[in-house]
Structures are given as C-alpha cells and as structure tokens.
Amino acid sequence: MKINIKEMDEFLVELLSEVGKSLLVDSKKDKSVGTKSSRIDLVTNFDKSTEKWLVGKIKEKYTDATIFSEEGYGDVVKDMSGLVFFVDPIDGTMNFVKRRDDFASMIGVYLDGKPFLGAIIDVIKQEIYHGGPDYGIFRNKEKVISPKNQSLPEGLVDISWPMVVADRFNSQAVVQKSSGLRIYGSAGIIFEHLIFGREVLYMSYLAPWDLAAGRVLCESLGLKVSTIDDSPVNMLKSQVVIVGTEKVVSEVLKTVKK
Amino acid sequence: MKINIKEMDEFLVELLSEVGKSLLVDSKKDKSVGTKSSRIDLVTNFDKSTEKWLVGKIKEKYTDATIFSEEGYGDVVKDMSGLVFFVDPIDGTMNFVKRRDDFASMIGVYLDGKPFLGAIIDVIKQEIYHGGPDYGIFRNKEKVISPKNQSLPEGLVDISWPMVVADRFNSQAVVQKSSGLRIYGSAGIIFEHLIFGREVLYMSYLAPWDLAAGRVLCESLGLKVSTIDDSPVNMLKSQVVIVGTEKVVSEVLKTVKK
Incomplete structure (x- = not known):
C-alpha cells in the first residue's frame, strides 16, 4: 500500500485540531455520564459523538482502512494487516468529567502491524503531539528531540x-x-x-x-x-x-x- | 492591630505576580539542585532567591510581622500572636525540576492565630487564587464560588x-x-x-x-x-x-x- 505520510500526518492533525476545539468547549458543559465496566469507568455523550465523527472522517478518506475504536463505531478488527486506525475519542474521561483538565484525544495508525503515525491532543493546552518513525515527532509545528535516557x-x-x-x-x-x-x-x-x-x-x-x-x-x-x-x-x-x-x-x- | 485587608490582598497578588513571571522563565533553565532531608527532598537556587526576595518585600511593608518560611530567610516564630506570614517560595520543587509544570508559590497570612489572607500562584497557568474569610476568594479578578459538598x-x-x-x-x-x-x-x-x-x-x-x-x-x-x-x-x-x-x-x- 502506497501512503503519503505527510498528507496523512496533516490529516490527523486537522482532525484532532477540530476535536480539540469542540472538547475545550464541551469540557465546561454539563455532561450526560454513563458507566461501562464499573462505576469508575465512565463514558459521556461527548465520547460517543466525537468517536462517531472521527470514524466517519477516517472512513471517508481512507476507504480501505479498518478502525479499532473505544466506543463501538469502528470495525471488528481481526488482524493487523493493511492500514489500521486506533481511535480514542476522549482519553481520561474521568478527568474530562471531574477535573476538566488533563484529558486527550488520540489516533494511532499502524501499517501491516508496524507503528506508522500517531497523534495526541492535550485539549486544555491545545497542543498536538504527532508524527512517526519515518517522519519525526512534532509538538504542533516544532520538532521534538529524543528525551535523555534517564535512570x-x-x-x-x-x-x-x-x-x-x-x-x-x-x-x-x-x-x-x-x-x-x-x-x-x-x-x-x-x-x-x-x-x-x-x-x-x-x-x-x-x-x-x-x-x-x-x-x-x-x-x-x-x-x-x-x-x-x-x-x-x-x-x-x-x-x-x-x-x-x-x-x-x-x-x-x-x-x-x- | 488595624490592617487594610484590600491593600494587603493587592500586595500579595503583586508579589506573586512578580514571582510567577520569574519562575516561569526559571522553570525552563538548568537549576542548581540540592537535597535536604532525603534524596527526594529538593531545593534549588531559585527556591532560595525567591524566598529571600519575598521575605525582604514583606519585612519592608509589614515591619511588625513575623515570617515563617521554608528555606530559612524568615524568623523563628514561637507563637501565632499578631501578624504571621507563611512563605513557600516554590511549592512542588520536584515538579519544578522534573516536570516544569504543576508547581506554585504561596503566601498565607494569619492574624492572632486566625486565617486572614492567602494567595497561591499556579506558575504555568499564571493564575493567582487569593483572598480570605472576610474578603472573598478570587481567581485573578474573578470571584470564586464555593464548590459543591461532594461525597x-x-x-x-x-x-x-x-x-x-x-x-x-x-x-x-x-x-x-x-x-x-x-x-x-x-x-x-x-x-x-x-x-x-x-x-x-x-x-x-x-x-x-x-x-x-x-x-x-x-x-x-x-x-x-x-x-x-x-x-x-x-x-x-x-x-x-x-x-x-x-x-x-x-x-x-x-x-x-x-
């Protein structure tokens, strides 16, 4: 599969940028909160609507991709062949609900089982960390260098x-x-x-x-x-x-x- | 003792505003780090210089006050009579050094043993939370209302x-x-x-x-x-x-x- 990596990175940044703007507003609103596996495993109306939107956008652009996502709008993914997108619409839903800070939205892309591109937005900071092994890693547009190998x-x-x-x-x-x-x-x-x-x-x-x-x-x-x-x-x-x-x-x- | 509470609140905000601007810059610099009671009880050159500056400013304006402070530039405080200032120049020194986020600077003021005024700056957010029981509590200039009595x-x-x-x-x-x-x-x-x-x-x-x-x-x-x-x-x-x-x-x- 031939993929334009720069185009895909820009696409991920664009998606999370949109999501980040919405969630920043949503974080201040009252939420409809439900539970999943336990009383502290939360899901809100915004987890669902965000995932639905993201999955729709990805399907539209990468028609051959399969999507592994948290809230059930993606596919049943049985193997890692081809292009696989992982979508976490709101990571840290408990923080989103209680703290209104320290939550993220994330997309990871794997090609034939290998890490290809990733993107995470820190919604409150409105910073996107993105890139991949063959592309470099960036905070918004600024290149991120490897951290020290601390003990x-x-x-x-x-x-x-x-x-x-x-x-x-x-x-x-x-x-x-x-x-x-x-x-x-x-x-x-x-x-x-x-x-x-x-x-x-x-x-x-x-x-x-x-x-x-x-x-x-x-x-x-x-x-x-x-x-x-x-x-x-x-x-x-x-x-x-x-x-x-x-x-x-x-x-x-x-x-x-x- | 007759104290102008508004004047003192404004004074505390002014002090922490100055400190916050410096520490925001200092947080990005290399630090000279020492340890105190254990290997994870840290102190930096900036803890010391910030406290020295704060204690000097307070002494200059409130000559009768005693000051209880972390790094030793204050007084030996034996009782809570009169006006007592508590100064923590950098709260969360470990975070200041390692995370460069989630640290604060704080001043608490007690009058004859009773809570009188307090001020905390979240340095990275550049927000100051301040006020007292007879004055109200503010985030910068915006009034803070009491949180819900959650269980x-x-x-x-x-x-x-x-x-x-x-x-x-x-x-x-x-x-x-x-x-x-x-x-x-x-x-x-x-x-x-x-x-x-x-x-x-x-x-x-x-x-x-x-x-x-x-x-x-x-x-x-x-x-x-x-x-x-x-x-x-x-x-x-x-x-x-x-x-x-x-x-x-x-x-x-x-x-x-x-």
Missing part, C-alpha cells in the same frame, strides 16, 4: 492507582527507587510527559486505543514500550504495558513479579 | 504517595471508596483543584508553609481542614492534614486508623 532514581513514575494500591508487579518497589509517584489519570497526558522526559515511566493496564498513538510517538523517540514479561506487544488486546526510557524499562523488567 | 464516591482524591504505598491511616480504603486517586505532587496545585471542586480530598503530611495559604482559601469556601484525629490544626508544626468537602472529611475521619 529510575532520576525520574518521576506514573503507575495506575489500582496497580500501586494492590502492589501488583512489585510496583511499590519501583516507586521507592524512583524520584516519586505521580498519577495523572490519562494515558495521553502521560505519554506527553514521557516524550519530553518529564516522567520516566508509565505502567498500566491498557486497551489498544489507550496505547496505539503513544506507542508510535514514544518508540519514534527512542523510548521503550514493553509488556510485563518482555513478550511482543499485541495491538489487538488489552495488556499491562511498561513505557519509559531504555534504562528504566530494563530496571523495571528486573523488578516486576510476574 | 467521597463522587470525587477524585489526592493523597501523598508515601502514605498510600504504606497504607497509612487506612488511606487505601479511602481511595477504593472514591472515584479514583490522582497524585499531583504540589500542595498549591491540589488546593487549586479543591477550591474548584475538581478533587474532593487532599491528605498529606504538611509543613506550616505547605498548608497556610491553602487553608485560608479552602476554609473561606466552606471546605474543611482537619488533623487526622480531629484536633485543632497547629500552624507552628508539621502534621498529617485532611482537606476536603465537609462530607468527605467526615467520611475520612471515620475511615482512618489513628
């Missing part, structure tokens, strides 16, 4: 709270060795911190749409994305993922209890 | 990570009852979330300069500030503090193991 004691770590509270995977030992724990509650926002070296580790149970865009950006900048047992990441299922600098991921893989 | 299941909680990891005070049970845990790592930033109802609880071991300004703002807006055993807050010592909505603080006091 665990040098940096802040972000681990999902159910994992820390239950001390799953020896995660409390990881925290103790670091500069401290932060919990931001949105994968997209944490990927933003990672690509600028402002946190050095993210460890969480992630669905494909949570991971897809961030994986593209992080790997393009030399960060490591690993499963908990160092097996290949499977983009079609939910799994515990470790993302961080090379030094930190290697240290964490030694620390975790499987 | 624990309705809101996000922020608890310092050493407390959660060690499950001190039954804090993990508190997290499980809430909408989720966030850890922002700066008292000032968390007070900001509390006064707008974007988090419902902050629980941490706080020094007087960490608590002083936030206590004034929170209590003025009907939020509760309590010690862990519901004894009066002592502004001259470090202690575990619970800050939140009335419903949440009451629920947490029932849950904690002393």
